Amino acid sequence: MKNITYEQELQLHESLKIPFFEGWYFRFVSDEFSAAIILGIARTAENQEAFIQVFHTEAQIMEKASYNQDEWRYQAKPFELHIGRSVFLGNYLHIEDTRLSRVFDFQFQNAVHIHQSVYAPTIMGPFAYLKNMQCNHAIINLGSRAVCFMENNQQILKRKGIVYQEKDWGTSFPQRYIWAQSNCCDEQPAALFFSCAAIPLGLFHFTGIIMVVKDQHTEYRFASYHGAVLTKARSNENGFYLCIRQGFYQIECTIRMNTAFQLEAPQQGEMNRIVQECLLGHVDLYISRCGKRIRKLTFHHCGIENDHFFS
Numbered sequence: 001m002k003n004i005t006y007e008q009e010l011q012l013h014e015s016l017k018i019p020f021f022e023g024w025y026f027r028f029v030s031d032e033f034s035a036a037i038i039l040g041i042a043r044t045a046e047n048q049e050a051f052i053q054v055f056h057t058e059a060q061i062m063e064k065a066s067y068n069q070d071e072w073r074y075q076a077k078p079f080e081l082h083i084g085r086s087v088f089l090g091n092y093l094h095i096e097d098t099r100l101s102r103v104f105d106f107q108f109q110n111a112v113h114i115h116q117s118v119y120a121p122t123i124m125g126p127f128a129y130l131k132n133m134q135c136n137h138a139i140i141n142l143g144s145r146a147v148c149f150m151e152n153n154q155q156i157l158k159r160k161g162i163v164y165q166e167k168d169w170g171t172s173f174p175q176r177y178i179w180a181q182s183n184c185c186d187e188q189p190a191a192l193f194f195s196c197a198a199i200p201l202g203l204f205h206f207t208g209i210i211m212v213v214k215d216q217h218t219e220y221r222f223a224s225y226h227g228a229v230l231t232k233a234r235s236n237e238n239g240f241y242l243c244i245r246q247g248f249y250q251i252e253c254t255i256r257m258n259t260a261f262q263l264e265a266p267q268q269g270e271m272n273r274i275v276q277e278c279l280l281g282h283v284d285l286y287i288s289r290c291g292k293r294i295r296k297l298t299f300h301h302c303g304i305e306n307d308h309f310f311s
Helices: 006-010 125-129
Strands: 020-029 034-043 048-056 063-067 072-075 080-083 086-088 092-095 103-108 135-152 155-170 177-182 190-201 204-215 219-223 229-236 239-246 249-256 260-267 270-289 292-307
Touching (some): 103 155, 135 190, 155 190, 177 249, 177 270, 219 239, 249 292
Antiparallel strands (some): 034 048, 072 080, 086 092, 092 103, 103 135, 177 190, 249 270
16 A cells, blocks of 8 residues: 655646546734635636635635636646746745735745554545545645735735645535634644544445644544544534544534635535635634543634534
């Protein structure tokens, strides 16, 4: 069984399958500013589109620029993705288009990766080896230091912060899912990623769980392929609550969203689905082992998406 590397996950997953989408997601956070940027392609038998979506805390709307097939190009070695005048070069991202209100330059330090094994070469675990998943997911960078230069009306602002990178590819986003990510923890330096989603796999359907909690000393991985199951999921006027069990562990999450942006998401290779994501959410996380609480972590500046997961 051939292992899967981070370099492979970063690349464009060339596919003859139609419909198809692939997107690279970046989230930058500093004390004063949060932004998310998505570069991607989407194609059906009739249409192909490259796109950039940008949303940040200094504006209340998502901005999008779309491109024709001849306006983007990709190179594997060294990795380069060009869409219009924007470019992604591994540790550097430049975003520029007259349809976008701001110009961005991001410089990243070396990526922080999650633990790999033959059984779980990526966050997808053994599902990473399957070729027929509706939506594949990869964590490219769990969180590294970064510098952001933002130009607006000929004024350039410089901010230092943390960048998180992930990507998705396949035919469609899951029908129902919740997703959250943060590198801002009150108690200690720590990173959080999790997603619960409705997963179709042939004739079977199940609730898939993938979660990483990483501090300076320990990486916790909770996932369906490690036996994690969702035991409680409810929503109320204050937010959402999830309870997950995996072996001797119990994980409780209280999730609160704030002002959300409307994003376009893939459905059968077309960006015609609307989902909502906030940039300044909160997650209270409790990890217990054998009934004894071993971690309480409070995450802020969270990116959170909830698309009908509690329906």
